[in-house]
Amino acid sequence: MESRRGPLKSAVPSNVVSPVRRCSRTACGRPAVATLTYVYADSTAVLGPLATYAEPHCYDLCAEHSERLTAPRGWEVVRLLDGSAPARPSGDDLEALANAVREAARPQQRAAEAAGGGGRTADPMEVARRGHLRVLRSPDN
Numbered sequence: 001m002e003s004r005r006g007p008l009k010s011a012v013p014s015n016v017v018s019p020v021r022r023c024s025r026t027a028c029g030r031p032a033v034a035t036l037t038y039v040y041a042d043s044t045a046v047l048g049p050l051a052t053y054a055e056p057h058c059y060d061l062c063a064e065h066s067e068r069l070t071a072p073r074g075w076e077v078v079r080l081l082d083g084s085a086p087a088r089p090s091g092d093d094l095e096a097l098a099n100a101v102r103e104a105a106r107p108q109q110r111a112a113e114a115a116g117g118g119g120r121t122a123d124p125m126e127v128a129r130r131g132h133l134r135v136l137r138s139p140d141n
Helices: 063-067 091-116
Strands: 034-039 044-049 058-061 076-079 126-130 133-136
Touching: 034 063
Parallel strands: 044 076
Antiparallel strands: 034 044, 034 058, 126 133
16 A cells, blocks of 8 residues: 555564464474364364364474373373374384394305305205395296
8 A cells, every 4th residue: 555655664563474384382483293183072182194274273283292292181192193204113113124134144144054064055945045035946947
């Protein structure tokens, strides 16, 4: 707008609104990554992926505050996983990794045993090994 004196200036400078949603916690300016919703009827706090729209009854939280979230005594926290986020390793993943490391160490043990046992491999079908890969003889031969 313009007046006779020129463009109107606001008495209070306005801040530019950021397109990035920020954490709802006081004095935290980090970007929000999750949305917290309370279901009072079930005494449940639901923490899920960042909601599409900012809702007045929901709270947006940054990564740090969403990980440290606790609920009042007697309440349950339900954490919904975001399919796009990388999953944390589970106990099964760690066990599978440990088994793979053990398996990778076995060829060295077998080679040492084969050298001491006349050069024979433990498996008669096995022709050669390279790391965790084995070359097997065809059952037809």
